[in-house]
Amino acid sequence: MSAAVLEQPVLGSRRLSNVLVAAAVSTGGLGFLLASLSSYLGRDLLPLGHPAALIFVPQGLVMGLYSLAAALLAIYLWYVIAVDVGSGVNRFDKDAELVTISRRGFRKPIRVDIPLKDVKAVKVEVRDGFNARRRVSLRIQGRRDLPLTRVGEPLPLAQLEQEGAELARFLGVNLEGL
Incomplete structure (x- = not known):
């Protein structure tokens, strides 16, 4: 790579x-x-x-x-x-100018391709309480936010911030939500 x-x-x-x-x-x-x-x-x-x-x-x-x-x-x-439903990979390719999100579904694989120019920011969302949510998502022009992190156990805050900052730096976009 x-x-x-x-x-x-x-x-x-x-x-x-x-x-x-x-x-x-x-x-x-x-x-x-x-x-x-x-x-x-x-x-x-x-x-x-x-x-x-x-x-x-x-x-x-x-x-x-x-x-x-x-x-x-x-x-x-x-x-x-x-x-292994939900497993997959987030691939960010600057050469092809493409973001590819792929996951395993129940019956068939799920794949979403997004042009890199449509990514406006990386959003880190932290909500504690009864229905806690800690996730990194992409803000995409003309679409809803696209979550990138796994479902289930919330990630530690330090790891969440590190992943979000690394991705925003790699893509050259703003980091929102901190």
């Missing part, structure tokens, strides 16, 4: 926190399934408690429905992790 090209990788859904949530949902769903089967068969299939003492209708049946819901949610979560 030359000095005229800047690439920023973007982390997708393949993160430890997502794997832990998917594992917890899968384990919980298995527990509900075993409790439901214990209730139906009249034998304890779980080492904790006595699910065989539950009456199958309605308690065991409801546990079975909970296990079905957990299984569907777990399949979705493991699929999102396997596909």
